[in-house]
Amino acid sequence: MTGPGGHADPAYLLDSSGPAAPPRDNGELVFAAPWESRAFGLALALNDVGAIEWEAFRQALIREIGDWEAAHPSGEGWSYYECWLRALERTASARGLVDPRALDERAALLAARPAGHDHAGHDREGHRHHGHEHDLHNGSPSHP
Amino acid sequence: MTTAAEHIDPAVRAEALASLLIERGLVDQATMNNFIKTYELSVGPMNGAKVVARAWTDPEYRERLLADGTAAIAELGFRGPQGEHIVVLENTPELHNVVVCTLCSCYPWPVLGLPPSWYKDPSYRSRIVREPRTVLAEFGLELGDDVAIRVVDSSSEVRYMVLPMRPAGTEGFSEEELAALVTRDAMVGVAEAVAP
Numbered sequence: 001m002t003g004p005g006g007h008a009d010p011a012y013l014l015d016s017s018g019p020a021a022p023p024r025d026n027g028e029l030v031f032a033a034p035w036e037s038r039a040f041g042l043a044l045a046l047n048d049v050g051a052i053e054w055e056a057f058r059q060a061l062i063r064e065i066g067d068w069e070a071a072h073p074s075g076e077g078w079s080y081y082e083c084w085l086r087a088l089e090r091t092a093s094a095r096g097l098v099d100p101r102a103l104d105e106r107a108a109l110l111a112a113r114p115a116g117h118d119h120a121g122h123d124r125e126g127h128r129h130h131g132h133e134h135d136l137h138n139g140s141p142s143h144p
Numbered sequence: 145m146t147t148a149a150e151h152i153d154p155a156v157r158a159e160a161l162a163s164l165l166i167e168r169g170l171v172d173q174a175t176m177n178n179f180i181k182t183y184e185l186s187v188g189p190m191n192g193a194k195v196v197a198r199a200w201t202d203p204e205y206r207e208r209l210l211a212d213g214t215a216a217i218a219e220l221g222f223r224g225p226q227g228e229h230i231v232v233l234e235n236t237p238e239l240h241n242v243v244v245c246t247l248c249s250c251y252p253w254p255v256l257g258l259p260p261s262w263y264k265d266p267s268y269r270s271r272i273v274r275e276p277r278t279v280l281a282e283f284g285l286e287l288g289d290d291v292a293i294r295v296v297d298s299s300s301e302v303r304y305m306v307l308p309m310r311p312a313g314t315e316g317f318s319e320e321e322l323a324a325l326v327t328r329d330a331m332v333g334v335a336e337a338v339a340p
Contacts, residue, residue, distance in 0.1 A: 030184050035155035037184070038309045040258075041176030042162055044225065048179075051170050054225070055300055069266050080264040081250065082154050087160060096165050102264050107152045107160035 043088050052091050060087035062129040160164055188257030189327045189328035191222045192305060195255055196331065197322035210234055213305065217255055226303060227254035233296065234307045240287055241294050242280065242333030244272045245305040250298035252305050263332065283334040306333040313340055
């Protein structure tokens, strides 16, 4: 069996429906929204430089998931990466990497931006408003 | 942090956290992007499919894989976070393995990439333990009563991957042709390898 549709390399590698062609297997993207990928990349980058310990983060994640499930027996409104993000906030705070109050203030500040600067749902575009410009399609970004 | 900020959109909270950490010089955008791109584009079930295809065609590799998953998988160049202790479980006509992480979503990233949403879902994580046969049937996998089901729970110590049975009618297939029959779901244990 070859790639469905007979795509030539390297397009075949990105084919979304080939049986062995994931990460996007079964038509599902790895991340449902840009902020999820940001929360993911942040955790891996912090772990990579030794700023957090993965096991401590994992334990925080287990707690967040357990708390959420206890509070939402129906399972409605589930978001894995919201638990991930809260676990990361707590782990970073516990390690003294961020001050929880500064984090709240920054979030409130960003949330108060006028419409048009709202990052929800399209925050890759949003990077360009804030000087974090980078090419997400380039495997080796040179920024910053 | 049980503050009003928790009610702010997670997209904004993620941005706030990232901006503070970047300002402190603890992380940089390029490193984050590299991790994201790696797992969006390069690391995924195609890695595990190659491992399975090799095990199907090379009995000695299969033995090494079942004895020490992490080392045998590294032979093919697949290693990295969440792959430190991979245990490979072999399906047989009598025993079907299926993987879950009941507490969070531990998953063997180097061979399967990041987990799909259903794997992280509270419903899968609890139900596959309680009623595996029913859940597998919902995935479209009807197992006979003579097949035992073993549900294994991933943890910080061990990440599991299933070695599915080689489908009939694949004699003489190349490793590449075989790898194309191996899906992510087959390596989690909620499906069988695709029949050619």
